[in-house]
Amino acid sequence: MPVRILAIESSCDETAAAVCIDGCIISNIVAGQKVHEQYGGVVPELASRAHMQHIVPVVDTALKNAGICMAEINAVGYTQSPGLIGSLLVGGQFAKSLALSQNIPLIAVHHMQAHVLANLIDTPKPAFPFLCLTVSGGHTQIIQCNSPLSMKVIGETIDDAAGEAFDKSAKLLGLPYPGGPLIDQHAQNGNGKRFNFPKPHVEGLDFSFSGLKTSIVYFLQQAGKSVNYKQGQQVDKIEQENFISENLSDICASIQDRIISILLDKLEKAVSQTGIQSVCLAGGVSANSGLRKEFLTLAEQKGWNAHIPSFEYCTDNAGMIAITAYYKYVENQYSNYTTPSSARANW
Ligand code: KG4
C-alpha cells in the first residue's frame, strides 16, 4: 500500500500544502502574503488572517494537483514549531481537524528539521552523515544530520540570522520587505569587492550578524566616505540617498559577499572539525544565487559532495514538511491530537 501524506506549512507568512506519495512530492502549493510589504516586515495578526483565507483553497489545490482525494490520504503532517503562534495555530488546527475527520494519524513537524530534510526530496540524495548549513529568516545553523530523524546543531548564530541580515540591510537601503531576494538581484550587477564590511570574530562554529548591520548604518550615514565606519559627522539625507542610488549594485554585492564569506568560512571549519564531506544548504537564504554559486565552487575545490534543494524547496514550502512527515510516519512517530495546543512558538 503506498503511503500518501498531506502536509501543511503556516509558520510565518506563507500558506502552503503538499502531497507526498512514498517519499516523492507530487504537488507543492504556496500562497504568499503581499499585505506585509507596506509595513517593512511580517505583521503577525495580518499573517494569521491571511492564512485563514488561503488555507482551504491551498489544501484543495494541492490535493487536486496530486489527483487524489482526502479519503486516500494516510496521514496529515503540519508545522508545529517554531514560528508565529497565530500562524502556526491556523495550520495546526486545520491539520488536526482533517486528521480527526478521516481518523488518520497526525504528524507534528519541526520547521527547521524540515528545511534540512528538503535535501532528501530530489535525487541524488546526500549520503549520511551530512552537514547542513541552514540559513533562513529566523535561524542560521550548522547541523550534523546522521539520519532523517537524528540531527544535532553544532553551530548557530548568537544574534541575527543570515536572512535577517539580508532583510535589515535591504531596509537600510530603502528596499521593501523581504529584501533578501532584492539584494540578490542588485548584487548580480555589482562589484562585491568595492566596499569592505568588517568580519566578526566569533569562537567555534557560531555566527554573528548584528555587527554587520551596525557597520552598514555608519557606512550609509557617511555615504561611504569613512573607511573606519565610525560614528561621527554625518552627511545629509539627500546626499545619503544619492549615494545609495548611484552605488546600489556595488553596495548590495559587497553586503552579500560579506554574508556569504561569514557563512562559508564556518562551514569550511565544520567540515574540517567533523571530517564529514557530504555537505548541504537549506532555508530561504539558500535561494541566494551568490551563495549557491560560491558554495558549489568551494565544494568543488575541496572535493565535498555538495547538495542544494531546488528553489521551490529552499524558501518556506510544505514539500519539506511532507518529506519529514513521511520519515516520521515510517517510524510511527505520530502526534496525539487530543493535546489542547499543538502549536509552539519556540522549540
Ligand atoms: O526559510 P524562509 O523562507 O523562512 C524562514 O523560515 O525564515 O527564509 C526567509 C528568508 C528571508 O529573510 C528572505 O529575505 C531570505 O530568506 N531569502 C533570500 C533570498 N530568498 C529568500 N535572501 C537572500 N537571497 C535570496 N535570493
Ligand code: ZN
Ligand atoms: Zn523557513
